[in-house]
Amino acid sequence: MPRGSSPKRERQYEHIKEGLRERGESEERAEEIAARTVNKERARHGESKTASRSSTHDISSARRGGLHSHSGAKGPTYDQLYNEARQRNIKGRSTMNKKQLEQALGR
Numbered sequence: 001m002p003r004g005s006s007p008k009r010e011r012q013y014e015h016i017k018e019g020l021r022e023r024g025e026s027e028e029r030a031e032e033i034a035a036r037t038v039n040k041e042r043a044r045h046g047e048s049k050t051a052s053r054s055s056t057h058d059i060s061s062a063r064r065g066g067l068h069s070h071s072g073a074k075g076p077t078y079d080q081l082y083n084e085a086r087q088r089n090i091k092g093r094s095t096m097n098k099k100q101l102e103q104a105l106g107r
Helices: 007-022 027-044 053-057 061-068 078-087 098-104
Strands: none
Touching: 007 027, 078 098
16 A cells, blocks of 8 residues: 555555455455555545546446456456557557457457
């Protein structure tokens, strides 16, 4: 957690981390996911100095978790894959579906 975060965000971080550990994630992976989730929430609520466009305009962490909770994690969204393909300058990305984007990105 970044220095200066609120007690609420500290509790949120610990809660997420403990939940992931109970579900069998490694300590390192649980810490990473919890930190990313809390940092995204901080950005969405204007509590951080900088925020990426995906942090402020993407689907919220809580909503995404709710969407994936019954069918397992499905990985990044199509838009996230498309943006990564654009950053890597992968040709033909505009006509690719999610599975094709995953293959082009080597996932």
